[in-house]
Amino acid sequence: MPCETVRCAVVGLVQGLEDVYTTLHHPRYTLVAVCDQNPQRWRWLTGEEDVDKVDESAALFPHHKEWVRESRKAAGFADVEYLPDFDDVLARDDIDAVILVLPDLLHAEYAIKALEAGKDVLSTKPMARTLDEAFAIADSARQHPNHFMLGFQVSYSGFATAVREVIATGEIGTPRQLRFDFDRGPWRPVHRKKYAEVDGSMIKEGVHWLDMIYRLSGELPWRAIAGFGGQETFPDDFEFEDSGVLIIDYPGFRAAHTFSYFRQPLTRSEDFLLIGDKGTIRGTFEQFAVETDAGTRTIVPTTSPLPAQYHNGYYEMADAFAAAVLDGIEPYTNWRTGLENMLTCHAAQVAVAGNTMVTRESLADLDWRVKFGQETSSAAQLIEA
Ligand SMILES: NC(=O)c1ccc[n+]([C@@H]2O[C@H](COP(=O)([O-])OP(=O)(O)OC[C@H]3O[C@@H](n4cnc5c(N)ncnc54)[C@H](O)[C@@H]3O)[C@@H](O)[C@H]2O)c1
CATH class of the missing domain: 3.30.360.10 (Dihydrodipicolinate Reductase; domain 2)
Structure with missing residues (x-):
């Protein structure tokens, strides 16, 4: 039986906290796991470290803190797992899709790895740092039709x-x-x-x-x-x-x-x-x-x-990714x-x-x-x- 929700992981937990917040509150998603090599991000989410006491030097702003607070309140949050290593995310059969919100230098490498592992990918902007990297993603995306979407929420x-x-x-x-x-x-x-x-x-x-x-x-x-x-x-x-x-x-x-x-x-x-x-x-x-x-x-x-949505179009972008994964509708941002x-x-x-x-x-x-x-x-x- 086809899945009714996108079973996903959010990878990279600074801007990615908006994806955590969105997927936890979107009826077409089940957030299975979050991934960040820095465990501090997970401690923010669990409340082990008080996110309100984190200052701007950690690149965390009021909207990030709001997403953390609201995510923790969501019904599905208790079932979310923390996986520090991206390879462990890729190895999981109960994760169909990854939402990549990583530093720009990792966009191409991680998107290609995820496509090759059979995952659906929503990658934040920019597509890549250079046209060469973008062509490498495109080569992989063409071999995995309708599995790659770019996050241009506007x-x-x-x-x-x-x-x-x-x-x-x-x-x-x-x-x-x-x-x-x-x-x-x-x-x-x-x-x-x-x-x-x-x-x-x-x-x-x-x-x-x-x-x-x-x-x-x-x-x-x-x-x-x-x-x-x-x-x-x-x-x-x-x-x-x-x-x-x-x-x-x-x-x-x-x-x-x-x-x-x-x-x-x-x-x-x-x-x-x-x-x-x-x-x-x-x-x-x-x-x-x-x-x-x-x-x-x-x-x-x-x-x-x-x-608490901060970026214009983020929820609607999540709608489009769910439609791609669950209904096979190729997104505009392919x-x-x-x-x-x-x-x-x-x-x-x-x-x-x-x-x-x-x-x-x-x-x-x-x-x-x-x-x-x-x-x-x-x-x-x-x-x-
Ligand atoms: N769509 C938008 O409007 C929008 C807004 C802001 C940022 N972004 C994009 O989001 C991306 C990330 O931006 P940011 O501000 O969150 O950056 P950031 O550097 O503050 O955070 C990136 C996170 O990724 C984690 N990370 C780094 N390497 C990792 C790895 N190998 N495995 C797992 N986790 C790893 C870091 O620990 C960090 O928590 C950028 O590409 C940026 O362009 C998009």
């Missing part, structure tokens, strides 16, 4: 879903232009060690927004990316482009994306304007207006049913979407770091669509084609 959020639904009604006509401004902050000292692992702020931070833009473009292959970047917030001790602007040219569609990372956000962190040939959508993740000749209506996107995102981030990084323009043609040797001869990243569209 594209599953109530906001992104509601915008896509409006587009699908035809109300704003064909989308032609997008302007999306995102200001993220504040800076936290712990980022210094984490950012040393990857090549640039586009792969570390820009992934979510570039994926959301890609999805709203209708998953079109971009043709060119122009960028201007600056290192302005912490110029003395931190060499990351933390402010800038990108212009992405898709066939028939253009996106302008300004970003500032590590600044205190302004009154709101995002500002969104999508212009179609019959109307516009404008607003924020919390609320947006649809403006057409017929008038203006306001949409308030749905949010997670879990009160290995193809992942490679498209890596290519986009790579080009964006080159553009903002060099104040230049990068064409897709110039990156043909890194282009998964060329390598695998595919026109789309969506399984449904591939079947239709």
Whole structure:
């Protein structure tokens, strides 16, 4: 008889604490085990070590502590096992899926190991540190169809879903232009060690927004990316482009994306304007207006049913992973979407770091669509084609 819930393990227990909290409160999951090589993380969860007394130097923030407290209260928590060693997770027959929330340098190695062990994998962003690593994951994911999902929660959020639904009604006509401004902050000292692992702020931070833009473009292959970047917030001790602007040219569609990372956000962190040939959508993740000749209506996107959810779209992302594991529905964020995102981030990084323009043609040797001869990243569209 097929399982009714995803029997899973969460691996890596800092950001992964949100996955612990989510899976413990989601009807389609049974959290069998958690894994972290550092036993302190398990002591936080059991309460053996008071998480409220842990200070910022441990890279733990108020939302992490909230997830710990709420996880401990969940009905299923008493049955969760602690496994310090990932190989022990892979050896367990009663664990079907792993949710990997590990440092970036382990993303490729651990995802491939888990796929080879027959597990379903939900891996946090970025897909990998480099395109080479991402291609290695893709090679393995292609041998294990529908077993690999990437954790770009923003594209599953109530906001992104509601915008896509409006587009699908035809109300704003064909989308032609997008302007999306995102200001993220504040800076936290712990980022210094984490950012040393990857090549640039586009792969570390820009992934979510570039994926959301890609999805709203209708998953079109971009043709060119122009960028201007600056290192302005912490110029003395931190060499990351933390402010800038990108212009992405898709066939028939253009996106302008300004970003500032590590600044205190302004009154709101995002500002969104999508212009179609019959109307516009404008607003924020919390609320947006649809403006057409017929008038203006306001949409308030749905949010997670879990009160301590911190990241927009996390619960809905868990829905999608459960649908992949239990119902065989390939998620939007599959290995193809992942490679498209890596290519986009790579080009964006080159553009903002060099104040230049990068064409897709110039990156043909890194282009998964060329390598695998595919026109789309969506399984449904591939079947239709
Ligand atoms: N989806 C999102 O919005 C989002 C948000 C924050 C972080 N992230 C991603 O999550 C990942 C982890 O970020 P973090 O802030 O939790 O990092 P972190 O370094 O604070 O925590 C990683 C955890 O993994 C554990 N770990 C390291 N090696 C291990 C191993 N071999 N086996 C088992 N456990 C191991 C560490 O002990 C640590 O507890 C990063 O890739 C980051 O990009 C995603």
